[in-house]
Structures are given as C-alpha cells and as structure tokens.
Amino acid sequence: MSSSIDDKDITRELWQSRLPICFVLSDEDISKVNRSELPEPLYLMLARHIYFPCIIDKIHRYYSIYFKENLNDPTNNVNLTNLWLEYESIPLKWHYPIGVLYDLYASSMASSSARLPWQITVHLSKFPEGELIRFPDKDAIKAHYMSTLKEADALKHKGQIIGDMQERDHKQLWNSLLQDKYESFWNINNKLMAFTDNLQYFRYIPFRIYILDKPFIQKLFSPYDADEGKGLTLNDLLHFALNHEAQCELMANEKRILNTNIDDYQIVTHGVQPPLHTPLQWLSEHFSYPDNFLHICLIEKRT
C-alpha cells in the first residue's frame, strides 16, 4: 500500500488509542441506593496507556450523587475508599496500564465472552483485602509511574538520563500523560530514547511479559548480539525470557512449568500482534508504554 512509514505515525497512532469502558455499579451496592433513580452505567473512552486511578475522580463524582446520605454515615459500608473494580470476578490491579489489563483479561483473544465496550463492575463495598491495595490518590499513582520510568532508564542508560532531567521535565511527562498531550510528552520522552556511552542501542531492554495467573516476567536482555554483530528480535527476546523463566521454575521446583513454546501463545502488545522478526531496539524505542517498558501479554491460543 504505502511508502515509508514514519515512526512518528506509529507513535501517534499508539497515543490515540481509546477503549470504550462501561462502569456498572454492583448489584449489592445498587440496593443501597436510597434514591428513587438508579445510577445509569458510566461510559468512558479511556486511553490504553493511562491508569485507572487517573479517572478515579470522575467515578467518585458520578456515584457520590447517588450515595449522598450514605457517604456521611460512618457505619455504612458503602464508602468511596472501598472502591474497587472488577471484571468477570477478577479484581483489577490499579498499577497496570489499562491496555495491559484489557489485553490480558478482556480482549477477544483472551476471553471468548469478550465484547466492547468493556464492562467493568464498580464495587463500593466488600473490598478484597487480600488481593488488592486500596486505590491511591493522584500523587501515589504519579510516584508509581515515576519509579517505573526510573527503573526503565536504569536498564537502558544506567539511569544517567533520567538523573540529568529536571523536576519540571518529570512533571511535564506526568501532566502531559494526564492531559493527553502527545507533543508535550514526546518532547521529553525523546530524551529518554537517546543513546549513551557511544552505543547505538540500549544497554538492556526494559520489558515485562504477562502470562495469566503468573506474576510478570522481567529479565536482563540486551538488544544487540555483540558476537554476531546484529540486532536481536522479539523472537529472540521471548525465547530467552521464557526459557530462563522455565529454568528458574525448575530450580524452584514449581509444580507447573511454563510452556516455552512460543507458537502456543499469541504475542500481544498495545492490542496488536507485531511480527516476531521486528527489531527489539525499535520496539523499545517506539512501542513502549509511556513508562518506557514493553508490556507484552502472552495469551495461550485456544485450541
């Protein structure tokens, strides 16, 4: 079809991602509504690369109308601090980007019953203490974002670039993320995508591989094979990561060992399945999430 595609087009397309999400109040909470009208479902178009706590204010505002009297009552269980989100009985971790959660749990590849808009249930009571930490305020989620960013830079440049950046650049990153400002974000992010130490690639690629029911896999992996003098691909990364993880499980005498056969999985990131021979360096530069990590979901193919 086309001529050369600019990397900027791809990053722009990534930035303009939106997922239609429908927040529905849980049944037991509905029964607590002391008004004649029941709250309608809340529909929002959310970007894949932000976090749920970013829009928690909206959810608060929406449901507080319906629970005005109850909110002031301390004995009541219905409480905004008890707010948690759930999809098909999976409590959603708030520190994952929305896109990752969707790809892992709700995409068409993951779930047979998946359909858009993504229907999330809002709970205001019965907080699952064992599985989740309560939703944080804006500062906490910003701190989480910044620490992830620093971790990514540490892997890429030994932390030199993020260390040289000023506080206002960090603020600009987070604010442009909240306010959905592509130019403003990539102005600063470009600095983080630069090379140091006279290398033409990152020192290590920051990535996390998500598999269902397992914690995410994160390894040290260089994008350049010095011996053979060539850049490595996604395929190489996955091979290495899965095998390494399987070995670790073996050593730890885990009961269920990871399936290391790549063909059994669908490799999804950002909702697309990039070809396995895509250069890893390029992926890290242009296909990372705003926290500079490659979040790759491996979904077992249904037979």
Add this chain to the structure above:
Amino acid sequence: MEWKQIIYNQLRERNRYERDVYAEVVRHYNRLIENYSIILLRCTEQERDILSLRQENTDLQKNSVSVAGLPVNDKVKTLENDYMKAKDEILTLLRERGDITKEVISLSRIVKERDDKLDSEEKKNQILTKENISLKQRLEAAKEASSGLQKVNETILDEFQALQLAYSELEKRQQELDATNAFLRREMTEKVEKQANALDAEVQQHQRRIEDDVKRKLDEAKNDITSFSTPTTVSTFKSSLNDGKIHRSPAADFVKVVVPTKAIAKWDCCDNELHAIQFHPSGSLVATGGSDRKIHIWELNGNLGQVQPAYVLAGNNSTVTAIDFDNEGANLILGCSEDFACRVWGLADQRLRHTLTGHGAKVFCAKFITASLIASGSQDRTLKLWDLQNRQCVRTLFAGSKCHDLVALDASGSLISGHFDKKIRFWDAKNDSTKCELQLQAAITSLAINREKQLLLACSRDDTLKLIELRENRVIQTFSHDDFKVTSDTVKAVLSPDCAYACAGGNDGSVFVWNTTTGKVEKVLNKEHSTIINAVAWHPDGRFLVSCEKQRRAVLWGE
C-alpha cells in the same frame, strides 16, 4: 521494513475497532446522562418547592380556619383600626416626602450657585495665573537687562579706573617734564648769560687788541706818511672803533688808500652798455655786467696792472643792473637784472645757484646782508629780503617808490634804501615799516655806506653827493662840481674803503674824487671815458679804482 507496515496496519485496525466505533456513541450518551442528572436535580428541587408550598398552603388554611372563629365585629374593628393606622402612616409619609423634595430643590439650587461661583472663581484664577506668568516673564527679562547693565557698568568702571591710572601717570610725567623744562630753561639762561659775558669779554679783548694794533700802526704811520690827515682819520677811526659794531671784513682792516692818478688798464667788457662793476672782496677779481645779459669776471693782476678775462656767468634774461659779492667768503656773486629777478652764482664752479624771482618790475639793486640773506630793491616799489637757504622771499617791504639803491646796515636785515621820491628810508629788521625817513632835494640814485656804518654817501639827481651821518641822520657834507652832472637814475657813487674819499662818475666821462673831510675835489680823472659813467668801484685795498662807462669801456685807475 514490512514488520513496520504490519504493525502499523494492525494499529490502524485496532483503533478503528476499539475507538472509532464507540467514541461518538459514548460522547452522546455522556451528554444525555448529564442532562438527565440536571433535570433530576431540578425535578427534586421543584418537588421540594412544591412540598414547601403545600406545607405553607396547609398552614395558611389552618390559620384561616382558626381566624374564622372570632366574632365579626371585633374583626371589623381590628381591621378598621389597622386601616386607619395605615392611612395615617401613609399621610405622614407623604408629607415627609414633600418636605424632603423641597429640601432637595433648595439644596440643588444652592449647589448650582456654588458651582457658578466656583466657575467664576476658576476663571478669575486662570486670568490671574496668566498674569502671573506674564509678570514672571517680564521680571526675568528685567533681571536679564539689569544684569547686562551691571556688566556694562562694571566694564565702564574698569575702564574709568584704568583711565584714571593713566591720567595720574601722565600728570606725574608732566610734572617731571615741567621740572626738567624749568631746569633746562635755567641752564639755558645761565648758558646764554655766560655766552653773552664771554662774547663781551671777547669783544673787549678784540677791541683792546685793535686799539693796540692801531696804536702800533699809527706810530709806524707817523713816521712815513705826511699826506694823511691822521688826526682826523685817527679820530674818525677811533670814533668808529668805539661804536663796538662788528666789522664786516675784519681781515682787511687797515687799508692804504691812494688817490689814483692815471689809468693803468682799460678794456672793453662787452659789446653793449655796461651798467655795473664791482670788485671781489679779495681784490683780485672784477665783475662787470651790462646789457649783454652776462656777468664778466676779470682777473686783476695789481702789480703788473693787467686785466684778463676769467670767465663769463650767464643766466640772466635781460640787462644786468647791479652786482654784489658776498663778504663772508662764500664766493657768491649776486647779479640783479631787468628781467625782474636776482641770481646768485658760485664763483668757484661758476654755477648758477639761485634764481630769486618775485619782483614785479626791474630789479635795480641787490646786496648781500649775510651769505644767506639778500636784500633787493626794485622798480615795483618794494624791497624784498631773500633767504638763500629756503630760496624764498622772507620779507617784503613796501616802500612806496622805486628803490634805486640800498645798503645793509647789519646782519639782522636793517636796511637803508634810496628812492625816486627823494627819500632815504631806514628800515628796521623787526617790523616792516620805516624806522625813519630822510628827505633830500632830488631823487637818489645810489647809496654807499662806510665800513663802520656811520657815514652814508648818497648820490642824487641834483648833481650832488651828500654825506650823511647816521647817528643823527644829518647831512654833514655835500659834494659837487661844475662838471659833475647826474643824468641817470642809476649812477653809482662810492666811498673809499677808509672813507676818506668819495668818488663818482659824471655824465661826460670824468671821474671825480672828493675829499670827505674837506669836501673839495681831490682829483678829476678824465680823458679816458667818453660817455656817461654808470658805476665806479674802489679796490678793497684802496689802491685802485675802476670805472665803467656806458659805451662798454672799463678803466682801472691807480698810481
């Protein structure tokens, strides 16, 4: 890079599937929800309002029910009372309102007046400020002018002081000069006095010397000569010596005058008439002048008795009437002629020195007073004094009659002149008028004065010679002869250098010599001349006599 292409396509597909389909719907849905919530709010509010109104209504109904129980009269009365009260209140309020409006009107009027006053005051203020500004400007101008004047004043003061200083300086200097002037004057008077004294002493000394000399010579003379009437000559000499006048030619003091007896030489001077003849003071030259307009100079060798022509002086434009030599050794010869001018030649170089013009008619006579002062008398009835240094006529004396001859009395310019109107005039050196006049019987043709300036010989047309004594201006002698006739206006008569003899030529060619003391004719020299003798001259030594006649012959007479 087909992986890029694949990725890109997947992304586009994803976005379309996930976003594009639902974006609009979600937006619209959210808007509807908002509107719905707003409406809900309003609804609840209105319900609340309704409830409250209903509550009020029921309350009112309750109230009205309770009110309806009272008797009617009381109700009416209370109502009426309330009504009256309300009416009164209304009236008072209206009255108050009226008062207030009146106050408002008056106050607004006052305000207007105040505003008007304020306006007028402001206008006055503006005018005054303008005046103020103009006055300030004038003040500034005046200040500038005054400062300018002050400066001028200062400069003038400075100048004045400077002038004062200069003036005091000049005064001082003047005083100094006055002092020196007085001092110098004193010195000068002293010197003049000294000089005068010295001169007096010198003169006395001179006189004494002369006396001694004379005495000496008299003693000598006593021994040789017998024909001299020595007592009289000595007495006349003595008397003349005691005058104290300065002699003209001190060198030739004592002369030995001899009455000539015979003609020694005779010669023809020129082709025309001879009018004047004169001896050079040294005695070696004779000058003749006549109507050939030239002056001939002849050398005289006295010992040999020869006369030779020396040179000729030309320059006159007409007949030469008189000749004079200067006595002060300047070697000048003066000739006056009928061309109204006198001329002065130098004898050494025979060069015409001066031409003195100014007379209006023939010049008959001219004499040297000093080497630089000449007196001339002319037919135009004036006498003129000429200064040779300036070559100007310094004085003109109006005589009133033709002047035939003149003699100089002294170096200051005193003259005696003889005129056609039979008068001899004595002129003072200081003023231009005659000091004295002497009347004779006939026109005076010539004058001669002796060396001491005591005796004046005048020849007049009445055929006589008169000897006048000058101290008393009195004729002391008259000389005449039967054959002596004066037929011309310019016949010259001379005195001998010692004044012992007087000589004149007659019209028949004979020369007469009278003795001045006796008055008798001493000698008659004739047979040489044939025509009228115009002029005679005595040699300064006294040994010779020369005469010239009209017919160009000059004769030298001697012993």
